[in-house]
Each structure stands twice: as C-alpha cells, then as structure tokens.
Amino acid sequence: MNYRHAFHAGNFADLVKHATLLQLLRRLEAYAGPLSVIDTHAGRGVYDLAGVEAKKSGEAAAGIARLIEASDVPAEFAALTAAVRKLNNGGPARRYPGSPWLIAEALRPGDSYLACELRSEEHVALRELMKARRGVRTLCADGYEAAMDQTPATGRVLVLIDPPFERANDYPRIVQTLAALGRRNRNAMALVWLPLKDLETFDGFLRDLEEEIVAPLLVAETRMRPLTDPLKMNGCALVLMGTTVDMAEPLKAISEWTATTLGQGGSSRIYAL
Ligand SMILES: C[S@@+](CC[C@H](N)C(=O)[O-])C[C@H]1O[C@@H](n2cnc3c(N)ncnc32)[C@H](O)[C@@H]1O
Numbered sequence: 375m376n377y378r379h380a381f382h383a384g385n386f387a388d389l390v391k392h393a394t395l396l397q398l399l400r401r402l403e404a405y406a407g408p409l410s411v412i413d414t415h416a417g418r419g420v421y422d423l424a425g426v427e428a429k430k431s432g433e434a435a436a437g438i439a440r441l442i443e444a445s446d447v448p449a450e451f452a453a454l455t456a457a458v459r460k461l462n463n464g465g466p467a468r469r470y471p472g473s474p475w476l477i478a479e480a481l482r483p484g485d486s487y488l489a490c491e492l493r494s495e496e497h498v499a500l501r502e503l504m505k506a507r508r509g510v511r512t513l514c515a516d517g518y519e520a521a522m523d524q525t526p527a528t529g530r531v532l533v534l535i536d537p538p539f540e541r542a543n544d545y546p547r548i549v550q551t552l553a554a555l556g557r558r559n560r561n562a563m564a565l566v567w568l569p570l571k572d573l574e575t576f577d578g579f580l581r582d583l584e585e586e587i588v589a590p591l592l593v594a595e596t597r598m599r600p601l602t603d604p605l606k607m608n609g610c611a612l613v614l615m616g617t618t619v620d621m622a623e624p625l626k627a628i629s630e631w632t633a634t635t636l637g638q639g640g641s642s643r644i645y646a647l
Pocket residue numbers: 375377379391414415416417418419471472473474490491492493496515516517518536537538
C-alpha cells in the first residue's frame with residue numbers, strides 16, 4: 375500500500391466528498407434515534423497543510439485554500455468551511471479535517487462511529503486523535519470486511535466507502551459490500567467516493583451496481599476537465615445508496631461549483647441509476 379492521503383487532503387475531491395458528507399449527516403441527524411456511522415477507509419483524521427506532502431502536491435492550494443477565499447460559494451459548503459475554521463481555531467488553514475474528525479464532531483450523544491484504517495502508522499495517528507471521543511471506536515482492519523460484519527441490522531446507518539483505488543479489486547469489493555449492507559439493513563445508507571479517469575471503468579462499475587443493488591442509487595459526477603486523458607484524475611464521482619434523505623439538490627450545488635470554479639472546462643452531472 376503506497377497511498378498517502380496527506381498528498382491529497384483538501385483537494386477538490388475532498389471538498390466534494392466532505393461537503394456532501396456533512397450535508398448528509400445533518401439530514402440524518404434531524405431524525406430522532408441513534409445514528410451509526412461506519413467509515414471503511416478512515417485515514418489519519420487530520421492532515422497538515424503546511425507539511426512536505428501537501429506543499430509538494432499543491433492540491434490543497436488548488437482546493438481548500440481557494441474555497442476559503444471564494445466569494446460565490448453555495449451555502450452547501452458552509453458546514454465544511456466552518457469545520458476547517460474550527461479545527462484551525464479561526465486562524466489560517468494549516469490543518470485540514472479528514473472524515474473521522476468531521477464525523478466525530480457531528481455525533482450526538484447516543485450516536486456511534488466506527489473508523490477503520492488498514493495502514494498501521496495511519497491507524498496509530500487516528501487512534502490517538504479519537505481517544506477522548508465518546509461513541510467512537512477505531513480498528514486497524516480491512517474496512518470492507520468490518521462494514522459487512524459490523525453494520526447493525528436495525529436502525530439508521532451511514533457507511534462511508536472511500537478507498538485509495540490502488541487495486542483494481544476496489545470496484546468489485548464496493549459492489550459486494552453495498553449488496554451485503556442492503557441485505558443486512560434495509561435502511562442502510564452508503565456514500566461511496568470514486569475517481570473519474572476513463573469512462574469505461576466507471577461505466578462498468580455503474581453497470582455492476584445496477585445488476586447487484588436493489589436500493590435506489592444517486593450518482594454525482596464532478597468532471598474537472600473533459601475526460602480525454604485516462605491516466606489523469608479528471609474528476610470524481612459520489613454514489614449515494616438509500617433513500618432516507620433527499621440529497622439531489624445539495625449534490626448538484628456542491629458538484630457544480632467545484633467543477634466550474636476549480637476545474638478547467640469542468641461540468642457536473644447528477645442522475646439516478
Ligand atoms: C482516501 S484515504 C481516506 C480518506 C478519509 N476517508 C477522509 O475522507 O479523510 C484511503 C485510506 O484507506 C486506507 N486503506 C487502504 N486499504 C484499506 C482497507 N482495505 N481497509 C481500510 N483502510 C484501507 C489507506 O491507508 C488510506 O489511509
């Protein structure tokens with residue numbers, strides 16, 4: 375495993391994923407009763423934007439730094455920019471929150487959060503960051519297996535699946551995990567992040583989803599540039615499984631602003647499968 379999220383933290387794809395995650399959590403938490411969140415690929419929880427990795431890639435400079443400075447930002451980003459300000463005590467954005475920090479901050483008393491991270495150094499940092507948080511457990515384990523084993527059979531559940539896509543088998547493992555979640559808990563919702571490189575891979579994944587998943591699926595494509603170079607990350611996609619809350623409008627606002635403001639000839643598409 376070579377993937378290090380420190381190079382990518384706060385990039386356009388994190389903005390889309392994290393702004394959507396916060397919108398989804400806010401809607402799910404409007405319901406009474408506890409919420410269980412499972413994060414299959416959690417990472418270390420917080421990233422240093424002044425560190426070597428972030429400086430080298432320049433991705434946060436083209437992402438979160440521009441979002442914070444922009445004046446035309448849709449309201450759907452407000453919870454994310456507030457979280458970044460809170461993490462940085464109102465000062466300049468030197469640190470960027472990963473999904474564990476954002477989810478842990480959103481938990482209400484009685485809610486629970488399981489954060490899985492396979493890489494041991496990342497897991498050590500994550501465990502340290504989460505140690506005083508109530509309702510939070512971390513596991514140094516395979517997140518797909520953990521989600522299939524530990525999703526509660528009843529109640530409200532959100533599973534975040536955000537793999538590094540270093541291996542081709544991430545695509546079939548996502549489909550397998552979503553199918554298992556749906557069988558285990560009819561109310562389970564899941565948010566999946568995917569890279570957009572070439573359309574062949576992505577379309578093949580969507581076809582597999584259509585065949586295997588019974589629950590409704592909503593797709594948001596954020597294309598940062600025309601998809602002419604399959605070796606580049608030309609954008610990202612989110613797939614939302616489940617119907618508990620309506621996310622079409624927030625997804626459209628988040629995806630469109632990112633593609634048109636931070637992209638080069640970018641565009642967005644939101645559609646049901
Ligand atoms: C894209 S990063 C996660 C970012 C995080 N979700 C966030 O939004 O802040 C993917 C992480 O998954 C970890 N990882 C890779 N394979 C895994 C697996 N099978 N199970 C759990 N974690 C895994 C990597 O070490 C990496 O830290």
